Amino acid sequence: MLVVSPASRILLFRFAHANGALNGSSYWATPGGAVEEGETFVSAAMRELLEETGIRVSSLGEPVGFRRFEMRMSDGEVVEALEHYFYVRAANEEICNSRWTDEEVAVIAEHRWWALDDLPLSEETIWPERLAEMVVRALAA
Numbered sequence: 001m002l003v004v005s006p007a008s009r010i011l012l013f014r015f016a017h018a019n020g021a022l023n024g025s026s027y028w029a030t031p032g033g034a035v036e037e038g039e040t041f042v043s044a045a046m047r048e049l050l051e052e053t054g055i056r057v058s059s060l061g062e063p064v065g066f067r068r069f070e071m072r073m074s075d076g077e078v079v080e081a082l083e084h085y086f087y088v089r090a091a092n093e094e095i096c097n098s099r100w101t102d103e104e105v106a107v108i109a110e111h112r113w114w115a116l117d118d119l120p121l122s123e124e125t126i127w128p129e130r131l132a133e134m135v136v137r138a139l140a141a
Contacts, residue, residue: 001030001031001032001045001048001049001085001086001087001088002030002064002065002085002086002087002088002131002134002135002138003030003031003049003053003055003088003090004087004088004089004090004135004138004139005090005092005093005113006089006090006091006092007093007113008115008116008139009093009113009114009115009116010030010113010114010116010119010131010135011030011031011053011090011093011095011111011112011113011114012028012029012030012111012112012113012114012126013028013029013030013031013052013108013110013111014026014027014028014108014109014110014111014112014124015027015028015029015107015108015109016107016109017074017107018106018107019074020074020075020076021072021073021074021075021076022072022074026109026124026125027124027125027126027127028112028114028122028124028125028126028127029126029127029128030085030127030128030131031048031049031052031053032045032048032052032083033048033051033052041063041084042059042060042086045060045084045086046060049088050099051099051100051101052095052097052099052100052104053090053095053096054094054095054096054097054098054099055088055090055091055095057088060086060087060088061086061087063084063085063086064085064086064087064134064137064138064141065084065085065128065134065137065138066082066083066084066085067081067082067083067085067128068080068081068082068083069081074103074107083128085128085134087135087138087139087141093113095111116132116135116136117132119131119132120132
């Protein structure tokens with residue numbers, strides 16, 4: 001999800017892997033997760049949004065972006081990922097992590113609300129590429 005605050009800042013999580021095939025890797029990424037059996041991309045996005053941020057929404061619009069790539073899982077398996085990005089306007093910059101899974105607790109090191117202008121200037125790895133452009137398009141729609 002592209003979770004944007006009233007101040008037009010975007011929520012990112014810093015993932016820091018301390019073991020497994022991704023040991024030592026660190027990057028910033030938007031909240032999100034896998035589609036479970038029987039879910040649509042929309043229902044999965046709404047569930048993941050609630051689980052990872054505590055934000056509950058009754059509906060989402062159409063995706064504002066897509067990304068397809070090969071991703072290495074923490075166990076070393078390589079899978080093809082197809083990401084659908086949904087725009088979510090947050091009421092404030094508070095999140096709740098009480099619904100995080102044990103894996104999320106282990107790998108999410110911190111969260112930050114980023115100014116869009118800071119994204120292209122950062123030397124840190126941020127996924128997806130051209131995130132600021134995607135958010136600007138979503139805000140203009």
